[in-house]
Amino acid sequence: SAVISQKPSRDICQRGTSLTIQCQVDSQVTMMFWYRQQPGQSLTLIATANQGSEATYESGFVIDKFPISRPNLTFSTLTVSNMSPEDSSIYLCSVEGDSSNYGYTFGSGTRLTVV
């Protein structure tokens, strides 16, 4: 299955600033997914990023707050903009498995704390 490198692994940020999270995959993938996991909660899908088109955002998430780039088939970034303490969460990227493994592969996550 694909191997994902996600960074930073954690960060502490001041409110009002922005943080860009990077996700690098060791193989070409069509779709990449960005999730948020608030403390003690399950995963919530933020958006789906396809190469060559704009990301598709889920209800409750907007591009101005979470802009996403997908410049090629192995890389994506998620920016958390104008942060507030409510944005403190773990952010995870994910890709589809390959044809021999239908499951998703997840990055190790970015633990964000906004102070």
Place this chain on the structure above:
Amino acid sequence: DAKTTQPPSMDCAEGRAANLPCNHSTISGNEYVYWYRQIHSQGPQYIIHGLKNNETNEMASLIITEDRKSSTLILPHATLRDTAVYYCIVRASFNTNAGKSTFGDGTTLTVKP
């Protein structure tokens, strides 16, 4: 994607089988059942998936009822390292470009010595 229902928590004795149930009564014909687990807020890890037949791999077994409305993940000999949150999700298969999945609240399995 269909919604799933899981008990919030379960305990299991070390060395015994852990049986984790999942209800997915609104599953449609082209949707698979997938199981993942998440340890200590790491990224979720794929365990197993199935359509209608029972499946087994080196990690676990998946039993799907004949009507496909529920399933059970079986960890045959649970160890302390199996303590995690287990998520059951349903989604269409890889090659339908269905893409996204919805994670429910999962079951927190605690394996006790």
